[in-house]
Amino acid sequence: xxxxxxPRSDRSDDRAQIMLVAGFVLAVTFIALAVMLNSVIxxxxxxxxxxxxxxxxxxxxxxxAVAGTEQLIEYVNENQTEESFDxxxxxxxxxxxxxxNGSAPILATGGDRTKVSLMSVTQGTWIGQFNALRDFxxxxxxxxxxxDNDIQGTRSFEINVTDSDELDTTSPFTxxxxxxxxxxxxxxxxxxxxxxxxxxxxVVGGPTCDIGGLNPEINVNAGTVGGESCDGYEFADGISxxxxxxFQNAHNIQGNFSLVINSTNPNSIYYSSxxxxxxxxxxxxxxxxxxxxHESADHIYATDARAxxxxxxx
Amino acid sequence: MVNxxxxxxxxxxxxxxxxxxxxxxxxxxxxxxxxSASTSNQHIENQQQASASGILSIAxxxxxxxxxxxxxxxxxxxxxxxxxxxxYTETMPTNFGQSLEEAFGDRGIAYNVYxxxxxxxxxxxxxEMIYRGEPSDNAVMAxxxxxLTEESRLRTEDLELGTQIDSxxxxxxxxxxxxxxNTVRVEVVVWRI
Numbered sequence: 001x002x003x004x005x006x007p008r009s010d011r012s013d014d015r016a017q018i019m020l021v022a023g024f025v026l027a028v029t030f031i032a033l034a035v036m037l038n039s040v041i042x043x044x045x046x047x048x049x050x051x052x053x054x055x056x057x058x059x060x061x062x063x064x065a066v067a068g069t070e071q072l073i074e075y076v077n078e079n080q081t082e083e084s085f086d087x088x089x090x091x092x093x094x095x096x097x098x099x100x101n102g103s104a105p106i107l108a109t110g111g112d113r114t115k116v117s118l119m120s121v122t123q124g125t126w127i128g129q130f131n132a133l134r135d136f137x138x139x140x141x142x143x144x145x146x147x148d149n150d151i152q153g154t155r156s157f158e159i160n161v162t163d164s165d166e167l168d169t170t171s172p173f174t175x176x177x178x179x180x181x182x183x184x185x186x187x188x189x190x191x192x193x194x195x196x197x198x199x200x201x202x203v204v205g206g207p208t209c210d211i212g213g214l215n216p217e218i219n220v221n222a223g224t225v226g227g228e229s230c231d232g233y234e235f236a237d238g239i240s241x242x243x244x245x246x247f248q249n250a251h252n253i254q255g256n257f258s259l260v261i262n263s264t265n266p267n268s269i270y271y272s273s274x275x276x277x278x279x280x281x282x283x284x285x286x287x288x289x290x291x292x293x294h295e296s297a298d299h300i301y302a303t304d305a306r307a308x309x310x311x312x313x314x
Numbered sequence: 315m316v317n318x319x320x321x322x323x324x325x326x327x328x329x330x331x332x333x334x335x336x337x338x339x340x341x342x343x344x345x346x347x348x349x350s351a352s353t354s355n356q357h358i359e360n361q362q363q364a365s366a367s368g369i370l371s372i373a374x375x376x377x378x379x380x381x382x383x384x385x386x387x388x389x390x391x392x393x394x395x396x397x398x399x400x401x402y403t404e405t406m407p408t409n410f411g412q413s414l415e416e417a418f419g420d421r422g423i424a425y426n427v428y429x430x431x432x433x434x435x436x437x438x439x440x441x442e443m444i445y446r447g448e449p450s451d452n453a454v455m456a457x458x459x460x461x462l463t464e465e466s467r468l469r470t471e472d473l474e475l476g477t478q479i480d481s482x483x484x485x486x487x488x489x490x491x492x493x494x495x496n497t498v499r500v501e502v503v504v505w506r507i
Contacts, residue, residue, distance in 0.1 A: 019328070019329065022332075030339055030340065030343065034343045037343060048356040048357055056367065060370075060371065060458055061459070063374070064374070064458060064459045064461070067461065068459075068460075068461025071461055071462075071463045071465075072461070072463060072492070074463075074465075075463045075465050076493060078465070091493070092492070093492075094491050094492035095490070095492030095493045095494045098490035098491045098492055099461055099490065099494045099497065101490075102432050102489055102494065102496060102497045103459060103461070105438050106431065106432065106459065106499045109430065
């Protein structure tokens with residue numbers, strides 16, 4: 001009997017050892033796998049987090065605050081005319097404080113603390129004419145006339161052509177910008193080529209565009225006619241400041257125009273106080289600088305931002 | 315012989331248990347994390363939020379957002395062609411609505427748009443502009459704010475300029491001084507369905 005037992009004792013010893021070793025190897029493998037997977041998960045977790053402090057919210061808020069301020073500047077300029085510049089600034093301050101008070105509780109619901117305050121205001125001149133039946137000649141009737149000759153910037157330059165038949169191809173209405181010191185000149189002509197239902201915006205030495213239909217609204221800053229843009233158009237391209245703006249052949253266009261310039265000494269002989277003929281209100285607001293604060297759990301962002309309505313329209 | 319048979323059976327049972335438990339363990343160590351492929355994946359949430367912010371930025375820049383906020387039917391007290399509750403249940407017929415529909419509509423992604431503003435009593439009011447149901451736990455939000463002045467004008471059904479807004483004809487009341495009217499925050503909430 002003893003002989004018959006020998007293989008059993010030997011073989012069972014071997015098997016038990018192999019199973020033990022196999023179990024141990026599996027255990028180590030799984031621990032290694034668990035560690036490895038954890039580090040993969042950790043790496044992926046890190047990868048989903050941006051390396052920034054969620055600054056896009058703050059940047060968006062700055063843009064919204066600037067856009068709001070621009071609207072308020074336009075409101076103050078257009079609705080509180082014939083008041084002094086100081087009154088305009090006081091009104092704008094009230095409006096911006098009111099905007100801050102109105103916006104802060106709404107943004108607070110998203111966990112952000114915000115503050116907008118007015119820092120400084122640049123005085124400018126609002127020039128325009130609102131008369132659908134008049135050409136663009138000066139108040140005294142001059143065909144070629146200089147709107148202002150010491151301009152540091154132009155914004156919200158808009159023309160509303162009320163009768164395209166008045167536009168002329170041979171001696172077209174021309175807006176000429178020229179540097180006061182130096183020979184830089186930038187010129188754009190507005191006319192209607194006969195037989196086409198489009199308005200031509202022709203930059204001398206630059207692009208020419210037939211766009212926008214008849215009787216359009218033209219944004220001279222952006223180079224859009226009736227909302228359509230002119231490729232390659234760049235207002236005041238290559239002009240150094242200060243510069244002058246001159247209307248030429250102003251009898252060959254009819255409608256309304258409006259612009260705000262960064263200058264406070266328009267040549268009064270060309271203007272009247274009546275908005276039916278060219279007028280110049282040199283108590284207007286050209287631009288404002290606001291201080292913007294945006295604070296959330298991840299960041300505090302404070303900056304000064306400049307609001308110039310309609311200067312960079314595109 | 316009897317002893318050896320028992321030992322073999324036990325070994326087989328132990329080996330089977332070992333195999334089974336390793337299988338269970340191997341399945342369990344791959345835990346479900348926020349990054350496991352699913353509708354609540356963090357990468358997808360980030361992507362959706364980026365898309366929503368992008369659409370809002372563009373709409374804010376080109377004026378579509380303002381047009382949509384002011385696309386209000388004063389006599390019906392709702393957005394133009396909105397439901398009886400005032401909001402839209404699919405999308406809204408403005409460029410902003412179209413952008414949202416193109417970005418999310420046919421990709422199995424639902425979105426709500428809310429407008430938040432200061433109410434008559436000074437509290438913050440949140441109304442639906444587009445409402446497609448209760449967002450899931452994994453919804454993300456992007457927002458932009460828009461300042462309205464007393465010169466802002468309602469839009470007619472075909473997006474022409476209408477009458478000036480006032481507390482009587484618009485959902486948000488006049489709460490400001492010096493030309494400021496109210497601030498409307500547009501929130502886009504996006505989630506995968």
